[in-house]
Amino acid sequence: MKVLVVGGGGREHAIVWKIAQSPKVEKIYCAPGNGGIAELAECVDIGATDIDAMVKFAKEKAVDLVMVAPDDPLVLGMVDAMEKEGISTFGPQANAAVIEGSKAFSKELMKKYNIPTAGYEVFTDSEAAIEYVKNGTFPTVIKADGLALGKGVIIAQNFKEAEEAICDMIDGGKFGKSGSRVVIEEFLTGPEVSVLAFTDGKTVKPMVSAQDHKRAYDNDEGLNTGGMGTFSPSRLYDDAKAKECMENIFLPTIKAMTEEGRPFKGVLYFGLMMTPNGVKVIEYNCRFGDPETQVVLPRLKTDLVEIMEAVIDERLDEIEIEWEDNAAVCVVMASGGYPVEYKKGYEIFGLDNVGDLTVFHAGTALKDGKIVTNGGRVLGVTAVGKDLDEAIKNAYDGVGKISFKDEFHRSDIGVKKYN
Secondary structure, three states: OEEEEEEOOHHHHHHHHHHOOOOOOOEEEEEEOOOOHHHOOEEOOOOOOOHHHHHHHHHHOOOOEEEEOOHHHHHHOHHHHHHHOOOOEEOOOHHHHHHHHOHHHHHHHHHHOOOOEOOEEEEOOHHHHHHHHHOOOOOEEEEEOOOOOOOOEEEEOOHHHHHHHHHHHHHOOOOHHHHOOEEEEEOOOOOEEEEEEEEOOOOEEEOOOEEEOOEEEHHHEEEEOOOOEEEEOOOOOOHHHHHHHHHHHHHHHHHHHHHOOOOOOEEEEEEEEEEOOEEEEEEEEOOOOOOOHHHHHHHEOOOHHHHHHHHHOOOHHHOOOOEOOOEEEEEEEEEOOOOOOOOOOOEOEOHHHOOOOEEEEOOEEEEOOEEEEOOOEEEEEEEEEOOHHHHHHHHHHHHOOOEOOOEEOOOOOOOOOOO
């Protein structure tokens, strides 16, 4: 069969890498793809949000299965457009992708169906929002309602920071239309865990747990990023937590979406916080997480294409999904200056020198036969091991063999232990 993967980052590289292992697949296209993906798939120069061009290409090439990986095209309705043309497509339709596309929607859904989350209020007027935080407690969380590349969340430590964030979003247009409405949330404490789940709108099959590192620098310092590294499994997410989440969060969310007339089919990402008062939802994503995918898929034993077909056909309950009993760690190598300003076009050295490790390309390009930097997060160096300690060592051994100008990475991915 022929498969088209939409997207061009580290997550998409991991998805293409896994799809390529399926005996069912003879040809993979990826649009737009990147320098690393080009080794496994034919990269096509179509923007991930160019729905018309993507549908046209899928029809011309008689693609059997489309996998829409990023949030933007899902929220814009790419799955709807593909299905309208009779093309088998993995991912939620636009009316379900709104669970990520609007934080206000997801918070209201959780409130209505008693799914545990932080207390919140929604504002479109900056003066009303400022008045609200003036009478609140700090720290407080201010979120742009819409998609903002993982950067639309500000944890304000005091009133001045809160006021600035509100004005930047609502009045200053910092995140465009995404920030014209803001959600102001109670600040929760506790470690975060990510659990992705396959669902066909009826059955929910969670994947192995993961933990992401959002801050740019060691010890969780610096600005928020799209993710500087991740590991799986979480040291905190045991069978009891999994049972609590299935009963209180996973199943109720899928049932709620169906009851709202928005059945969710695809991958639903649950951003969870282990608070002193139980597990609570911080956020939903309507797709595979990045960089969580880079540590979850290497542990998947079952054919990913078979799982995607079962989700599309609403027969997820009929298949068994198996996982390796090991651990995986992904360390992101980034461009100096990320997540603010950085330069592109530097040659990357040492990619052929990493042995058994898998290097997922996030922001790279092929230029004159050389792989060069082409983004903020450049590479996700991923290793497995019998346990987390071994996987951490293997990943950092790989990082040490790769270099490019102005490269930086965190040195503490997966290291933190919890009492």
